[in-house]
Amino acid sequence: MLPPSILALVRNAPTVAPIPHRAVLSVTGSQAGEFLNGLITSPIPTDPQAHFFTTFLHAQGRVLYDAFVYAQAGKGGAPGFLVEYDARPSEAPPLLAMLKRYVLRSKVKLRDVSEEYDVWAAWGSEKEKTWDVKRKWDLTRNDFMTPEWDENAAWPWGTTPGVIQDRRAPGMGHRLLVRKGDRPQEVSTHDVASAEDYQLHRTLRSVPEGVLDIRPMKAFPMESNLDIMGALNYSKGCFVGQELTARTYFTGILRKRILPVAVRQSGNRSLVDSPLPLLDIRTVPNQRWKDGDGVQKTMRRSHGKLLSSYKGLGFALLRLEDLVPIHMELATLEIEDGETKYEVEYLWPDWWPRQSPRLALLDAHERFAVGNQRQD
Structure with missing residues (x-):
């Protein structure tokens, strides 16, 4: 159960808000579907009007862009798509330039149409x-x-x-692509909120998005919950980055995941209002040694990394093995930024499965071991 300070941020009324920093690419041509299918983690739907959510990966299996793909027929009814993604500067190559390298002799036309569209979100209806x-x-x-x-x-x-019906998480609502300068028709029936309200909305529903939460060239798709959000299909044909993704999937073992977190200053139960930079999250010291002068040193094991935060809510990439057993209430860790200390409370989202089979097995094993120790 979320504490009252966080529940107070939830917008339950029908709401519509703009989504900033989004770019849109047009992909058209008789081979547009075949072209995209080899570059993304989701198969192209057989229905030419069907939209979907997907990911572009680096050849080594790391995320470049998470993207929504809108079906839109090109001239003469030829297959066409509008790819919506986070265009803020990052370590990833610009998406348009990257796609152009793969065109070769394909009958595909690529065009940046970001100046023609705005992106909005509507939820609560x-x-x-x-x-x-x-x-x-x-x-x-x-x-x-x-x-x-x-x-x-x-x-x-x-x-x-x-x-687009945003199925990344329950309650996310709709994704709306409207002509530049226009406002969606929902403004007449919904409260009009800010881009920051949308950020809080998706954070409260455990949906990382874009270059701040899913760090390009560094994040792996399953660690970034793209499997949970419906962006991965393990039975489709080849795509860029498939080899490592498939190998990880068939091992059945994942070491990290992005989890929603609440950030507070140590000793103060109020949420930290200002955004925080990337910070390491560390557990209590677990290794000790003596240096050349005989002084005992300690090393704090890295537990994960705070990725983003706004009004005290954000996302962190955390080691799953340190979260066993996983519960659906908040649990506290600590991070440091110079002399300032913060408490980070992570949450296993209530719409996820209670825990994965492997973690359930570890949890049961841990309880069995503790029971044996008590008998001894």
Whole structure:
């Protein structure tokens, strides 16, 4: 259960907000679907009107961009797509330039159309309950939690032009692509909020997004919860970065995940209002040694890294083995920024499976070992 200080930030009324820093690429041509299919982690839907969520990976399997793909027919009804992604500067190569390197002789046309579109999010409407239903999970690969969509239901991400049903997490609402300078029709029935309100909205629903949360050239897709959010398909054909992704999947073992966190100053229960930079999260000292002068030293093991925060809420990449057993209430860790100390409370999202099979097994083993020690 979230504490009152965090629950107070939740917007329950129908809300619409702009999403900044987003760019849009147009991919058209008779081979547009085939071209994209070899570069992304999700298969191209058979329905030419179906949208979806996916990821572009580096050849070594690290994330370059998480992206929404809107179906949009090109001239003469040829296949076409609009790729929406975070365009803030990062270590990743610019997406347009990268895609151009793969075109070769393909019948594909690429164009930056960011000046033609704005991106908005809308959530909290009663209409969402018709499709935003409780999801089922495929937990056959230990630490990996992949949603299973109902084959008899409508396409999970939607087919309405310019509107994506955001299935990354329950309650995320819709993703809206509107003409530059226009406002979505939802402004007449929803509260109009700020981009920061959208950031809080997705943080409270455990959805990392963009270059701050999913660090390009450094993050792995499963560690970034892209499997949970429906961006990965392990049964599709080849794509860039597939080898390492498939190898990790078939081992069934994952060492880290991004989790939502609340950040407070040590000794103060109020949330830290100002954003914090990337900070290491460390546990208590667990190794000791003596230097050449005989002075005892300690080393604090790295537990993870704080990725982003806003109004005291954000995301951190944490070691799963340090979180066993995992509970659905907040638990406290510590980080330091110079002389300032902070407490970081992490949360296992309540819409995820309680815990993965491997962690459940470790939890049971740990309880068994403690029971034996007590008997001794």
